[in-house]
Amino acid sequence: MRELLELLEKDHTLTAAQLAVMLAMPEAEVAALIKEYEAEKVIVKYHTIVNWEKAGTDRVTAIIEVRITPQREVGFDSIAERIYRFPEVRSLYLMSGAYDLLAIIEGKNLKEVAQFVTTKLSTIEGVIGTTTHFQLKQYKEAGVILEDEEEDRRLAVSP
Amino acid sequence: MNWAERVSPAVRAIPPSGIRRFFDIVAETKGVISLGVGEPDFVTPWHIRESCVYGLQQGYTAYTSNYGLLELRQEIAKHCAATYGVEYDPRKEALVTVGVSEAVDLAMRAILSPGDEVLVPEPSYVSYKACVALAGGVPVTVPTTVENDFRLTVDQLEALVTPRTKALLIGYPNNPTGAIMPRDELAAIAAFAARHDLIVISDEIYATLTYSGTHTCFAALPGMRDRTILLNGFSKAYAMTGWRIGYALSNPDFIGAMTKIHQYTMLCAPVTAQVAAIEALRHGQCSVQKMVDEYNRRRRLMVEGFKNIGLDCFEPKGAFYIFPSVKQTGLSSLAFAEELLKAEKVALVPGDAFGACGEGFVRCSYASSTANLSEALTRIGRFVKNRL
Numbered sequence: 001m002r003e004l005l006e007l008l009e010k011d012h013t014l015t016a017a018q019l020a021v022m023l024a025m026p027e028a029e030v031a032a033l034i035k036e037y038e039a040e041k042v043i044v045k046y047h048t049i050v051n052w053e054k055a056g057t058d059r060v061t062a063i064i065e066v067r068i069t070p071q072r073e074v075g076f077d078s079i080a081e082r083i084y085r086f087p088e089v090r091s092l093y094l095m096s097g098a099y100d101l102l103a104i105i106e107g108k109n110l111k112e113v114a115q116f117v118t119t120k121l122s123t124i125e126g127v128i129g130t131t132t133h134f135q136l137k138q139y140k141e142a143g144v145i146l147e148d149e150e151e152d153r154r155l156a157v158s159p
Numbered sequence: 160m161n162w163a164e165r166v167s168p169a170v171r172a173i174p175p176s177g178i179r180r181f182f183d184i185v186a187e188t189k190g191v192i193s194l195g196v197g198e199p200d201f202v203t204p205w206h207i208r209e210s211c212v213y214g215l216q217q218g219y220t221a222y223t224s225n226y227g228l229l230e231l232r233q234e235i236a237k238h239c240a241a242t243y244g245v246e247y248d249p250r251k252e253a254l255v256t257v258g259v260s261e262a263v264d265l266a267m268r269a270i271l272s273p274g275d276e277v278l279v280p281e282p283s284y285v286s287y288k289a290c291v292a293l294a295g296g297v298p299v300t301v302p303t304t305v306e307n308d309f310r311l312t313v314d315q316l317e318a319l320v321t322p323r324t325k326a327l328l329i330g331y332p333n334n335p336t337g338a339i340m341p342r343d344e345l346a347a348i349a350a351f352a353a354r355h356d357l358i359v360i361s362d363e364i365y366a367t368l369t370y371s372g373t374h375t376c377f378a379a380l381p382g383m384r385d386r387t388i389l390l391n392g393f394s395k396a397y398a399m400t401g402w403r404i405g406y407a408l409s410n411p412d413f414i415g416a417m418t419k420i421h422q423y424t425m426l427c428a429p430v431t432a433q434v435a436a437i438e439a440l441r442h443g444q445c446s447v448q449k450m451v452d453e454y455n456r457r458r459r460l461m462v463e464g465f466k467n468i469g470l471d472c473f474e475p476k477g478a479f480y481i482f483p484s485v486k487q488t489g490l491s492s493l494a495f496a497e498e499l500l501k502a503e504k505v506a507l508v509p510g511d512a513f514g515a516c517g518e519g520f521v522r523c524s525y526a527s528s529t530a531n532l533s534e535a536l537t538r539i540g541r542f543v544k545n546r547l
Binding site: 003007011014018021022023024150152154155156157158159 | 176178181182185186191193195196197198200202284285286334452456457459460463506508512529533
């Protein structure tokens with residue numbers, strides 16, 4: 001049910017009871033649906049978006065274009081797996097266009113990311129080349145504006 | 160010198176808005192969750208704001224035609240034809256106004272002679288009766304009741320109509336009750352209007368926010384198009400309250416008369432808002448639907464919430480208000496609102512601000528985040544528990 005998933009995607013702290021009222025459905029049915037979605041991995045994981053800069057933790061994020069040679073039988077998937085298994089890789093996508101894979105890498109500092117790219121990523125067999133872009137500032141994450149300055153400017157009471 | 164005495168007696172006779180009085184009390188209290196707000200909590204969708212910025216860059220800073228930008232009037236006419244099947248000539252039958260508020264005022268001034276009576280159902284929006292009086296008319300209150308789902312009935316109207324009755328002023332979906340009028344009952348009202356040859360001013364600003372069935376446009380009822388002054392705007396559906404932009408649609412004579420007043424008093428609606436309104440009508444449907452769905456979910460939360468609290472509550476079918484009865488607490492509307500504000504810091508609006516028959520009720524707006532609404536319901540529940 002799309003509406004239920006959309007609500008949970010935005011706020012997974014909503015309880016089955018609250019969701020049931022909002023969607024005009026029996027609570028048991030909502031709870032069962034959520035269980036089913038979790039079991040089938042339709043709901044993959046409940047995620048928290050943290051503004052690490054505000055938390056005072058230094059982090060470096062790099063977006064890396066990776067060009068690879070596809071392999072017989074498995075195409076890009078096998079090399080992709082060798083890459084995404086590294087915990088440093090936060091996201092990995094197969095792309096159309098000038099390169100094949102787009103990897104988002106996180107590290108404590110520039111040196112750590114650089115080391116990962118030069119020693120781990122580029123040396124994987126089948127990786128032809130990489131282009132690394134370092135992220136300078138994060139404005140929006142997963143649909144959420146991090147420093148939203150739009151506040152409620154309405155009068156407290158109006159007709 | 161007593162300057163107060165120099166103010167026109169007609170203006171002095173009009174009571175100040177009950178909401179204003181309560182606003183002052185709320186403004187002095189800190190940390191309040193306000194359910195007293197009569198406007199969306201959403202900010203205007205970005206694509207609409209962006210189009211206004213672009214319009215400014217393009218130099219849209221001058222007066223427009225008194226009627227408003229033709230392009231906007233054409234979009235309005237197209238929207239009305241597509242949504243309700245009522246056709247208007249954008250050149251002669253459409254006027255862009257500074258919100259529906261101005262349109263109500265213009266309509267009254269355009270049609271009323273001194274002493275003409277206007278039937279005004281209550282509870283209803285605070286400015287209706289004032290606009291009738293300011294135009295020299297006599298507002299005649301038609302009280303609606305919760306027993307009848309706050310709907311208007313022909314019996315009531317027949318009892319109050321006189322040879323001086325010139326018009327009927329309705330606003331459904333209704334602020335503050337959330338009531339709507341089903342099509343068959345509106346058809347009966349239409350027959351009543353035709354029988355007594357009345358003009359009907361229909362304020363349909365909340366039309367898009369209808370959660371049960373579909374909205375019936377009064378002008379779309381057989382024979383009603385030319386008898387009706389249809390008012391609508393962008394404030395509620397597109398979350399554009401502060402832009403002050405609305406419109407009136409009717410026969411060329413009424414629109415011409417309203418435009419005459421508009422041209423001498425307002426000249427034209429702000430061009431920036433008109434540019435944004437074009438974008439809203441052309442590309443706003445998706446954002447509107449998202450907001451409507453969100454209001455509907457909150458509406459269900461509120462209905463369930465008040466049921467659990469134990470207050471009798473009519474289930475609203477439109478707008479973004481819920482209008483529970485507080486009679487069981489033994490408190491008047493105002494006392495309930497004031498004591499709740501003091502004890503639990505939740506602001507809502509006493510029902511009598513919307514007419515005497517609103518006494519015993521309070522208006523809660525659910526144009527607020529789910530988290531705010533849940534917290535407010537908890538607090539109201541705690542407050543009511545000690546008083547039932």
